[in-house]
Amino acid sequence: MAVAPTFAKHDLPLLGSTFLTDRAPELAKRWNNVFFMLGSGGEYAEALLNLLDEQRKAGKIGDKIAMIFVADAFGVDAAAAARKAAARHGFKLVLDKSYPIGSQDLSPLLNEAKAQAPDTFIAFSYPPDTVLVSDQARVLSFNPKVFYTGVGTQFPFFKAKYGPGLEGQMSTGGVAGDSPLIKEYFARHKAMTGKEPDSWGSPVTYASLQILQQAIERVGKIDRKAIVQEIRTGTFDTVLGPIKLQDQVLKGIFQVGQWQNGVFQGVAPGNLKGVKPLIVPKPDWKN
Structure with a gap:
């Protein structure tokens, strides 16, 4: 966002x-050339808690949630949004604590969470913390019905590290695993780089480049204002399917994903094409 005024x-x-900010509508009014391709943090929290509410109504989980989060802007903002969404949906936060960035041992927090016997565990974490939480939860035999961790869960290194042992683990993002467009994108990405892409920001980034390319082609010349206007108003064919931005914000992407049979599959919002049911309870840990 620091470069937005210059652009x-x-x-x-x-x-x-x-970009992931709840200020997207406000900032879009300030800058008509800035496009928010990941939506807002509040939307992700609401998607998660709405999904949990559905599972509770179906009798699959109770109302106790244990939540930990890294003590920086990302963690604090994400936890604040989740806290509000949990209150709206009538869930009980039996643990709600932060941890310092760079923590090397989160077992005390995990033991504290385990002692509360929650059906849902949420960690708003960065990749090193996500691995630490996942490793130490296994050691402590902490395996609630819903296990949600932060950034890194969607990444190819996570799949390579845990293999089938990550079945049922959740986080932000997700893809329509059966989509021919997604399958083709993953195959081409792996052929070029030797690795699969992540299942959140990577396909969104590629779709944003497809939007930019098509906008330039339609305008037919490098007319910046005309290209911006085309992006604001046009509909584009992308790896995510047809996209039309709403007030400069991308809507209709998966905000909650879960590892299912080797795919970080989108499970919410439930009205999106290619969504699959949540696996609850999460299977036992496998080493």
Whole structure:
């Protein structure tokens, strides 16, 4: 976001495939050339808690949630959004604690969470913390029905590290695993780089580049203002399917995913094409 004023000054389109802020509607009014491709943090929290509410109504989980989060802007903001969504849906936060960035041992927090016997565990974590939480939860035999961790859960290194042992683990993002477009994208990405892409920001980033390419082609010349206007109003064919931005914000992408048979599959929102049911309870840990 730091570069947004400079982009606006020169009428350059800025497609933010890593922006995640609840200020998107406000900032879109300030800068008509900035596009928010991941939506807002509040939307992710609401998608998760709405999904948990559905599982509770179906009798699959109870109302106790244990939540931990890294003590920086990302963790604090994500936890605040989840806290509000949990209250709206009538869940009980039996643990709600932060941990310092760079923590090397989270077992005390995990033991504290385990002692509360929650059906749902949520960690708003960075990749090193996500691995630490996942490793130490196994050691402590802490395996609630819903196990949700943060950034890194969607990444190919996570799949390579845990293999079948990550079945049922959840996080942000997700893809329509049966989509021919997604399958083709994953195959081409692996052929070029030797690795699969992640299942959150990577396909969104690629879709943003497809939008930019098609906008330029339709305008037919490098007219920055016209290209920005085309992005604002046009409909585009992408790896995620047809996309039309709403007030400069990308809607209709998966906000909750779960590892299912080797695919980080989108499970919410439930009205999206290619969504699959949540696996509850999460299977036992496998080493």
